[in-house]
Amino acid sequence: xxxxxxxxxxxxxxxxxxxxxxxxxPLPELCYKxxxxxxxxxxxxxxxxxxxxxxxxxxxxVLATHLAARRAARSPTSAHLLQLALADLLxxxxxxxxxAGALQGWSLGSATCRAISSLYSxxxxxxxxxxxxxxxxxYLAIARALPGGPRPxxxxxxxxxxxxxxxxxxxxxxxALLFSRDGQRxxxxxxxxxxxxxxxxxxxxxxxxxxxxLGFALPLGVMAACYALLGRTLLAARGPERRRAxxxxxxxVAAFVVLQLPYSLALLLDTxxxxxxxxxxxxxxxxxxxxxxxxxxxxxxxxxxNPVLYAFLGLRFRQDLRRLLRGGGCSPGPHPRxxxxxxxxxxxxxxxxxxxxxxxxN
Amino acid sequence: MIPLLALSxxxxxxxxxxxxxxxxxxxxxxxxxxxxPIPGNIVRAFRYLLIKDGCRVPAVVFTTMRGYQLCAxxxxxxxxxxxxxxxxxxxxxxxxxx
Numbered sequence: 001x002x003x004x005x006x007x008x009x010x011x012x013x014x015x016x017x018x019x020x021x022x023x024x025x026p027l028p029e030l031c032y033k034x035x036x037x038x039x040x041x042x043x044x045x046x047x048x049x050x051x052x053x054x055x056x057x058x059x060x061x062v063l064a065t066h067l068a069a070r071r072a073a074r075s076p077t078s079a080h081l082l083q084l085a086l087a088d089l090l091x092x093x094x095x096x097x098x099x100a101g102a103l104q105g106w107s108l109g110s111a112t113c114r115a116i117s118s119l120y121s122x123x124x125x126x127x128x129x130x131x132x133x134x135x136x137x138x139y140l141a142i143a144r145a146l147p148g149g150p151r152p153x154x155x156x157x158x159x160x161x162x163x164x165x166x167x168x169x170x171x172x173x174x175x176a177l178l179f180s181r182d183g184q185r186x187x188x189x190x191x192x193x194x195x196x197x198x199x200x201x202x203x204x205x206x207x208x209x210x211x212x213x214l215g216f217a218l219p220l221g222v223m224a225a226c227y228a229l230l231g232r233t234l235l236a237a238r239g240p241e242r243r244r245a246x247x248x249x250x251x252x253v254a255a256f257v258v259l260q261l262p263y264s265l266a267l268l269l270d271t272x273x274x275x276x277x278x279x280x281x282x283x284x285x286x287x288x289x290x291x292x293x294x295x296x297x298x299x300x301x302x303x304x305x306n307p308v309l310y311a312f313l314g315l316r317f318r319q320d321l322r323r324l325l326r327g328g329g330c331s332p333g334p335h336p337r338x339x340x341x342x343x344x345x346x347x348x349x350x351x352x353x354x355x356x357x358x359x360x361x362n
Numbered sequence: 363m364i365p366l367l368a369l370s371x372x373x374x375x376x377x378x379x380x381x382x383x384x385x386x387x388x389x390x391x392x393x394x395x396x397x398x399p400i401p402g403n404i405v406r407a408f409r410y411l412l413i414k415d416g417c418r419v420p421a422v423v424f425t426t427m428r429g430y431q432l433c434a435x436x437x438x439x440x441x442x443x444x445x446x447x448x449x450x451x452x453x454x455x456x457x458x459x460x
Contacts, residue, residue: 027400028394031392033390183414194414280393285393286388289388290388
């Protein structure tokens with residue numbers, strides 16, 4: 001590169017009022033982010049605690065309802081809804097720790113830092129994966145209900161899928177387990193994920209692009225495809241119940257896009273900077289940090305809103321379903337299973353009743 | 363299939379869920395470092411801001427006589443020379459004061 005000669009030259013050049021000469025040049029200076037940090041110290045704990053309260057109450061209620069009913073989940077969807085509630089509850093449990101850590105530093109030691117970080121990471125990924133599972137379940141329920149559709153899955157397969165999702169989530173939480181550290185900086189201890197220095201920026205950047213693709217585009221694609229097919233079926237059907245079912249589907253997809261899209265976009269922009277090795281100015285860098293902070297709060301809010309969107313909206317759905325069933329389905333009572341074969345071939349019920357997969361079976 | 367799986371694992375590993383610590387990404391950091399050497403006699407203090415401090419660009423921060431905080435690459439010989447000189451003078455002044 002020939003830096004040696006220029007080095008000597010420049011040492012010789014600045015023998016006079018060096019600092020004057022240097023401060024006139026646009027030399028890279030340390031970027032202070034005190035204002036972003038101040039905002040974050042207020043924003044992050046308030047979002048965390050709100051989502052934690054919502055998440056604990058909502059998901060706790062969902063789980064409690066299920067446990068009180070003492071009945072195994074019947075459809076794959078309800079099994080996955082239960083797992084989703086469990087994942088969100090676990091995530092909500094870690095949030096008060098995050099809020100406390102942001103407010104007054106991490107004071108619980110390295111082992112707790114690793115444990116909480118791993119739990120946070122595993123439950124975040126599990127929630128995401130179960131959302132994709134639910135959309136697939138709902139589509140499959142409709143597809144099976146159609147004449148000539150595939151055979152219905154057994155309860156065992158839904159459990160197998162749940163086990164696989166949790167194993168995958170634990171695998172994804174491995175870096176949090178391995179690399180979370182309770183590091184000190186400027187007098188404050190913080191629990192954070194620090195990757196080994198061996199990983200190059202390019203590897204990190206390429207993988208971050210893949211993360212946006214796999215973490216957002218792929219689940220969105222799966223959800224969009226499944227719900228589009230589901231919506232088409234519902235549109236073909238008649239009656240106000242079907243319209244309401246359609247509205248729920250639209251609400252679910254819209255919520256996913258509104259809550260997740262901004263964070264994914266912010267992450268994508270950040271990744272583009274990382275990949276292009278682009279140097280942003282300090283104000284631009286601060287704006288980017290602010291965007292990531294706010295959008296990540298939205299992404300986190302998903303965990304508090306899931307019970308509302310998936311379980312509670314489903315209750316209305318269930319009432320609709322009962323009306324539908326009474327109208328000519330296979331079971332008149334509040335327990336549709338009683339009227340169906342033990343391991344019901346879903347196609348034995350009329351196709352529109354398959355919207356019951358949108359309901360929360362308690 | 364396997365490379366895709368490996369890539370997706372790596373992907374989800376390297377930048378996972380929103381940071382637990384919250385302000386993780388808003389650390390005071392150097393966004394870039396100077397490739398042109400800074401004269402050593404304008405520097406009065408130094409400190410490291412490395413990847414383990416939560417920074418993307420590892421840097422040595424030199425505090426100049428006028429209070430500027432300049433970012434330098436930690437792996438350059440000229441940076442090492444300044445650091446060596448600063449530690450020497452710091453040790454000397456410590457010996458004087460004690």
